[in-house]
Amino acid sequence: xxGLTFHGNEDVRVDDVPDPRIERPTDAVVRVTxxxxxxxxxxxxxxxxxxxxxxxxxxxxxxxxxxxxVGPEVAGLAPGDEVMASCCVCDGTCTYCAEGxxxxxxxxxxxxxxxxVWQHGGAVEGGQxxxxxxxxAASTLHPIPESLRGEARRPTVLPLVDVMSTAxxxxxxAGVQPGDRVVVIxxxxxxxxxxxxxxxxxxxxxxxxxxxxxxxxxxxxxGATAVxxxxxxxxxxxxxxxxxxxxxxxxxxxxxxxxxxxxxxHACVRAGGAISCLGMDHFMGKTPAINWFDQFLRNIRxxxxxxxxxxxxxxxxxxxxxxxxxPAPMLTHTLPIDRAAEGYRMMEERREGVVKVAVAPGLAA
Amino acid sequence: xxGLTFHGNEDVRVDDVPDPRIERPTDAVVRVTxxxxxxxxxxxxxxxxxxxxxxxxxxxxxxxxxxxxVGPEVAGLAPGDEVMASCCVCDGTCTYCAEGxxxxxxxxxxxxxxxxVWQHGGAVEGGQxxxxxxxxAASTLHPIPESLRGEARRPTVLPLVDVMSTAxxxxxxAGVQPGDRVVVIxxxxxxxxxxxxxxxxxxxxxxxxxxxxxxxxxxxxxGATAVxxxxxxxxxxxxxxxxxxxxxxxxxxxxxxxxxxxxxxHACVRAGGAISCLGMDHFMGKTPAINWFDQFLRNIRxxxxxxxxxxxxxxxxxxxxxxxxxPAPMLTHTLPIDRAAEGYRMMEERREGVVKVAVAPGLAA
Numbered sequence: 001x002x003g004l005t006f007h008g009n010e011d012v013r014v015d016d017v018p019d020p021r022i023e024r025p026t027d028a029v030v031r032v033t034x035x036x037x038x039x040x041x042x043x044x045x046x047x048x049x050x051x052x053x054x055x056x057x058x059x060x061x062x063x064x065x066x067x068x069x070v071g072p073e074v075a076g077l078a079p080g081d082e083v084m085a086s087c088c089v090c091d092g093t094c095t096y097c098a099e100g101x102x103x104x105x106x107x108x109x110x111x112x113x114x115x116x117v118w119q120h121g122g123a124v125e126g127g128q129x130x131x132x133x134x135x136x137a138a139s140t141l142h143p144i145p146e147s148l149r150g151e152a153r154r155p156t157v158l159p160l161v162d163v164m165s166t167a168x169x170x171x172x173x174a175g176v177q178p179g180d181r182v183v184v185i186x187x188x189x190x191x192x193x194x195x196x197x198x199x200x201x202x203x204x205x206x207x208x209x210x211x212x213x214x215x216x217x218x219x220x221x222x223g224a225t226a227v228x229x230x231x232x233x234x235x236x237x238x239x240x241x242x243x244x245x246x247x248x249x250x251x252x253x254x255x256x257x258x259x260x261x262x263x264x265x266h267a268c269v270r271a272g273g274a275i276s277c278l279g280m281d282h283f284m285g286k287t288p289a290i291n292w293f294d295q296f297l298r299n300i301r302x303x304x305x306x307x308x309x310x311x312x313x314x315x316x317x318x319x320x321x322x323x324x325x326x327p328a329p330m331l332t333h334t335l336p337i338d339r340a341a342e343g344y345r346m347m348e349e350r351r352e353g354v355v356k357v358a359v360a361p362g363l364a365a
Numbered sequence: 366x367x368g369l370t371f372h373g374n375e376d377v378r379v380d381d382v383p384d385p386r387i388e389r390p391t392d393a394v395v396r397v398t399x400x401x402x403x404x405x406x407x408x409x410x411x412x413x414x415x416x417x418x419x420x421x422x423x424x425x426x427x428x429x430x431x432x433x434x435v436g437p438e439v440a441g442l443a444p445g446d447e448v449m450a451s452c453c454v455c456d457g458t459c460t461y462c463a464e465g466x467x468x469x470x471x472x473x474x475x476x477x478x479x480x481x482v483w484q485h486g487g488a489v490e491g492g493q494x495x496x497x498x499x500x501x502a503a504s505t506l507h508p509i510p511e512s513l514r515g516e517a518r519r520p521t522v523l524p525l526v527d528v529m530s531t532a533x534x535x536x537x538x539a540g541v542q543p544g545d546r547v548v549v550i551x552x553x554x555x556x557x558x559x560x561x562x563x564x565x566x567x568x569x570x571x572x573x574x575x576x577x578x579x580x581x582x583x584x585x586x587x588g589a590t591a592v593x594x595x596x597x598x599x600x601x602x603x604x605x606x607x608x609x610x611x612x613x614x615x616x617x618x619x620x621x622x623x624x625x626x627x628x629x630x631h632a633c634v635r636a637g638g639a640i641s642c643l644g645m646d647h648f649m650g651k652t653p654a655i656n657w658f659d660q661f662l663r664n665i666r667x668x669x670x671x672x673x674x675x676x677x678x679x680x681x682x683x684x685x686x687x688x689x690x691x692p693a694p695m696l697t698h699t700l701p702i703d704r705a706a707e708g709y710r711m712m713e714e715r716r717e718g719v720v721k722v723a724v725a726p727g728l729a730a
Contacts, residue, residue: 095612096636096637099637101636101637101664103664104636104637104663104664173664173666247460257657257661271461271466271469272461272464272466272469277657277660277661280661282657282658282661283658287657288655288657290653290655290667292622292642292647292652292653293647293648295642295667295670296622296642296645296647296669296670296671297670297671298469298670298671299466299468299469299538299669299670299671299673300670301538301666301667301668302655302660302666302667302668303666303667304661304664305660305661305662305663305664305665306661306662306663306664308664
């Protein structure tokens with residue numbers, strides 16, 4: 001089959017790779033219908049060699065598809081079922097899964113980060129390929145409800161797998177309630193998802209900070225009540241204060257989580273509020289910096305983390321079915337599998353009009 | 366009257382100072398019966414000059430006493446009432462007070478930090494003195510219930526003003542539930558209070574990390590189920606894992622909040638858990654360091670902050686009345702007002718057997 005593989009930093013290619021097969025009785029093999037390229041995939045693209053990625057590893061932790069084959073111990077799934085996958089493998093039975101923190105499952109591993117040593121459950125290859133092996137399939141896969149099946153709804157469902165659930169996790173962690181004021185830092189796919197999610201949570205103000213006019217336009221379409229484009233902390237503070245009755249935001253969703261974004265986050269957040277850190281720049285050595293004096297004096301909480309997708313899938317699918325969420329507009333481009341490497345470059349270069357690129361293995365090249 | 370005043374770094378003295386008087390119709394004057402010396406007072410003692418303290422400023426934000434005089438607009442209080450004071454002045458009516466975050470009150474100021482520019486409500490002098498002026502007295506003072514009045518119960522009530530409520534705030538912020546495992550870093554008064562509070566919250570394990578045998582003995586008497594004395598992170602991790610079934614603590618209450626303590630906190634906390642930062646070492650430029658990779662990957666929340674005392678006073682007084690809390694053992698020494706400066710040195714030098722020193726202006730010199 002064809003699959004996107006890592007060859008070295010800034011070198012990913014679509015190669016002929018072995019077809020995945022059932023290796024354990026709890027495995028399934030899924031035929032991928034749509035797979036996203038995530039901002040965190042760009043970290044691998046940049047510096048995978050430093051992370052321990054060996055050439056030949058396949059990328060992609062965001063995918064939906066159709067069950068092709070199931071092992072003898074996979075309950076509740078059959079070939080032909082349309083499914084979305086958790087980014088992280090989870091067993092559904094450990095203490096953390098029972099608590100809804102599937103991203104800390106005892107059997108955890110992350111699709112497409114196969115070579116990393118912090119895999120507990122054995123390496124799993126990525127989903128930017130025609131087929132993918134899914135361990136512990138009964139808990140790692142989630143059926144797509146009937147009303148959201150089929151090709152037309154895939155751009156709506158795919159973002160729920162990671163970017164939309166990650167943003168939702170940030171909003172939940174920050175305790176966002178109806179009527180709250182929310183600032184979202186960043187206008188990438190997670191940022192737009194946070195904007196969209198905050199609107200779905202009936203935030204009274206949703207302010208998006210970003211620097212790309214085309215993305216900020218999209219943010220407004222997805223629910224932002226205002227946008228701020230300044231890079232100067234004091235200007236950001238002044239504008240956000242004016243937009244929030246002088247008080248600041250109950251929650252700041254920082255999708256970058258670097259030094260500058262955290263400075264802006266402290267400037268925007270109200271006393272007793274929360275900053276959700278969803279960015280992964282610290283993977284690249286750019287460590288966020290908390291203003292500890294502010295954190296202490298004004299009781300600022302720091303939250304956010306790797307999303308336990310399955311904890312939110314039913315809720316998010318329900319909101320989509322109810323017409324209250326539709327993250328499809330952040331998926332700007334869909335390419336056939338053989339052009340997947342081009343998708344990385346489109347996102348990497350932040351080309352105008354590009355937010356998120358997906359790969360559809362069924363699409364003619 | 367006599368009052369402890371700041372003369373310069375490492376130079377506090379008890380001087381004759383003007384008697385406080387009602388300055389605004391919402392003021393009260395309180396005759397102090399017992400005033401604590403807080404760990405944060407030692408920060409002023411060390412470096413008050415850098416903080417902007419001018420010679421002559423009076424210290425002390427932890428005090429209880431008897432109402433001496435009230436202004437014409439003070440409802441619900443009369444001379445003779447026994448009261449505890451919030452460390453922070455609060456108006457009881459602003460948005461933050463209504464939410465229970467009185468430490469961010471619009472009229473906020475902090476007793477005994479008078480010279481700081483971040484006073485919103487006008488400077489207030491400290492309570493380590495015979496009398497103290499209390500602004501917005503109706504909301505800043507809290508009546509002591511009848512069963513806890515009188516000299517014998519003062520060592521029980523005084524710690525509720527700050528150290529016990531601060532520790533409680535950390536436990537609440539970390540979301541500690543019955544059955545949870547709690548690690549407390551530090552064996553000072555806030556650390557012992559966190560131990561005692563965790564036990565009152567029916568934690569299944571309360572592990573105190575410290576280095577002073579006499580204080581750790583006290584920790585055990587106050588509810589610690591185990592103590593750890595190592596300074597080595599890996600040793601701490603191993604011991605805490607052994608004490609927590611290999612999983613770690615649901616909550617870590619870090620009463621130091623420095624680089625080493627935060628490293629230990631990350632080593633002790635379980636995935637999805639919280640670290641409450643209650644220390645103020647960052648006031649002294651010792652900035653805590655979050656392990657951001659761990660924070661993200663394991664969903665660790667960072668919480669803690671300046672305590673909104675009045676939000677907890679009724680609950681804590683109720684627990685004392687019910688016999689479930691008695692923080693008196695952490696108050697190891699009570700001195701007459703004229704020996705207050707000696708109290709600072711006793712705490713500063715961490716003399717054996719000294720945890721917390723209080724000043725009783727009514728005590729014969």
